[in-house]
Amino acid sequence: MDNTKKENNPVYSRTDTAKVNMSEAEWKKILPEDIYNIARQKGTERPWTSKYENSKEIGTYYCAVCGNPLFKSDTKFESGCGWPSFYEPISKGSIIYAPDHSHGMSRTEVMCGRCKSHLGHVFEDGPKPTGLRYCINGVVLDFEKAKAAEKKYEGKNKD
Numbered sequence: 001m002d003n004t005k006k007e008n009n010p011v012y013s014r015t016d017t018a019k020v021n022m023s024e025a026e027w028k029k030i031l032p033e034d035i036y037n038i039a040r041q042k043g044t045e046r047p048w049t050s051k052y053e054n055s056k057e058i059g060t061y062y063c064a065v066c067g068n069p070l071f072k073s074d075t076k077f078e079s080g081c082g083w084p085s086f087y088e089p090i091s092k093g094s095i096i097y098a099p100d101h102s103h104g105m106s107r108t109e110v111m112c113g114r115c116k117s118h119l120g121h122v123f124e125d126g127p128k129p130t131g132l133r134y135c136i137n138g139v140v141l142d143f144e145k146a147k148a149a150e151k152k153y154e155g156k157n158k159d
């Protein structure tokens, strides 16, 4: 699967930060069914099904709907909850928060800061320094390995 190709998705961009506003009918036309069900219908993928759940690769996680950068791999941790988990988003603007009282629970929903797609929930039982656990559906994440240029830059800092 090639996640960098989004021919049918005109809003997908990893550099454009303009907010995305589309009708659910438009989203339905653009998005693959699995992404649509979670991102727009606030679904939840089955636990332990995401290829990112155990991934320790170095890189960046983007919104699979619009390409907004969401999390860096160095804030990912092994939570054991069955979904990819992070303790901190890339920036304050990466994420939008909303109270969620569905299913008889009191939780905080997290959505993409650019396209308002449902990503998952945040809980206050994460590791330091934030104490937060962003529990995210892997279906709505795109991952890109750190580029050679970034690695070179890190190497430069060492000497």
Ligand SMILES: [Zn+2]
Pocket (backbone or CB within 6 Å): 063, 064, 065, 066, 067, 068, 112, 113, 114, 115, 116, 117
């Ligand atoms: Zn998005």
